[in-house]
Amino acid sequence: MSTAFAHVLAGIAWTPQIRGILAVLVGVVVLMGSIYLLLMTNLASRLGFLIALAAFFGWMTIHGLTWWLYPPGNGPAGRIPAWELKEIVYGDVSQARTGEVHDLDSSNLPDPADLKEMTPEELEQLSEQESGDLNEWTLLPEGEASRGEAQTAVDAYLLEGNVAGLSTPDTYVYRYAFETGGKPERESDGVWDRVSNRITNTLRITNPPHFAVVQFQRAVPVEPVAGEAPPTPEPQPGSQVITAVLERDIGQRRVPAALLTVGSASMLGLLCAMLHKRDQRVAEHRAAPLPETTGSG
Numbered sequence: 001m002s003t004a005f006a007h008v009l010a011g012i013a014w015t016p017q018i019r020g021i022l023a024v025l026v027g028v029v030v031l032m033g034s035i036y037l038l039l040m041t042n043l044a045s046r047l048g049f050l051i052a053l054a055a056f057f058g059w060m061t062i063h064g065l066t067w068w069l070y071p072p073g074n075g076p077a078g079r080i081p082a083w084e085l086k087e088i089v090y091g092d093v094s095q096a097r098t099g100e101v102h103d104l105d106s107s108n109l110p111d112p113a114d115l116k117e118m119t120p121e122e123l124e125q126l127s128e129q130e131s132g133d134l135n136e137w138t139l140l141p142e143g144e145a146s147r148g149e150a151q152t153a154v155d156a157y158l159l160e161g162n163v164a165g166l167s168t169p170d171t172y173v174y175r176y177a178f179e180t181g182g183k184p185e186r187e188s189d190g191v192w193d194r195v196s197n198r199i200t201n202t203l204r205i206t207n208p209p210h211f212a213v214v215q216f217q218r219a220v221p222v223e224p225v226a227g228e229a230p231p232t233p234e235p236q237p238g239s240q241v242i243t244a245v246l247e248r249d250i251g252q253r254r255v256p257a258a259l260l261t262v263g264s265a266s267m268l269g270l271l272c273a274m275l276h277k278r279d280q281r282v283a284e285h286r287a288a289p290l291p292e293t294t295g296s297g
Helices: 002-014 016-043 045-069 120-129 145-159 191-203 255-287
Strands: 082-090 172-181 210-218 242-249
Touching: 016 045, 045 255, 082 145, 145 172, 145 210, 145 242
Parallel strands: none
Antiparallel strands: 082 242, 172 210, 210 242
């Protein structure tokens, strides 16, 4: 019997999942069980159980509300926002299934190498000058966070071998990146614009579609030299421009915390209503007149 018990303990110590489950169960039994034991000995089992359960759901409501407002890394979190690749267009973007891309024309833009040397003010001025060809699309510089996230999504798609011949980072070169749509940004850094933009975006029920376009070309094959850094990929002259169309998925990061908050608050309200009804019944019984007693002759 002792040998079998030792084998069980050894299995528990070796398996992290079993050890974690047992740790949670022991914590629940010791912490919640001790509170319920104290309430039961002072208030009886049924009333003590209702109060302990109401306290637990009140505690969960507070935590759920905190996680809902400030979704942490260790709390319940759903799908985070990310770019999702919708389609790959070879050549003319007017052949794309996404209608918002049809009027995008990047043929008059400077070479991508020249864009790297421009300041943010010069890039903004260039976007305003080319607004007719870009058709409300915004040119994204290389340091822009949205461009980096979009290119990461495209990299993941290409590295899976979905486009023939473009399965490694040195086989393609990025050219331009654009975005359009999404929630409107503030027009200035003024206090009124900050407040009004935050309020209107918060109260917006639906999120406007948010698209991004990333264009790239095949790179010139280069043999790496031993002992030297790999050369910077260069686009093949006359190679076809490939366009990746992406749409922003806003995710469901706060949904689990919201469901936890609503569910816990509902249970808390139900338990409080049950306790209130019980208190009313007890008050009625205490206020009722005592039955008359008839003395024996």
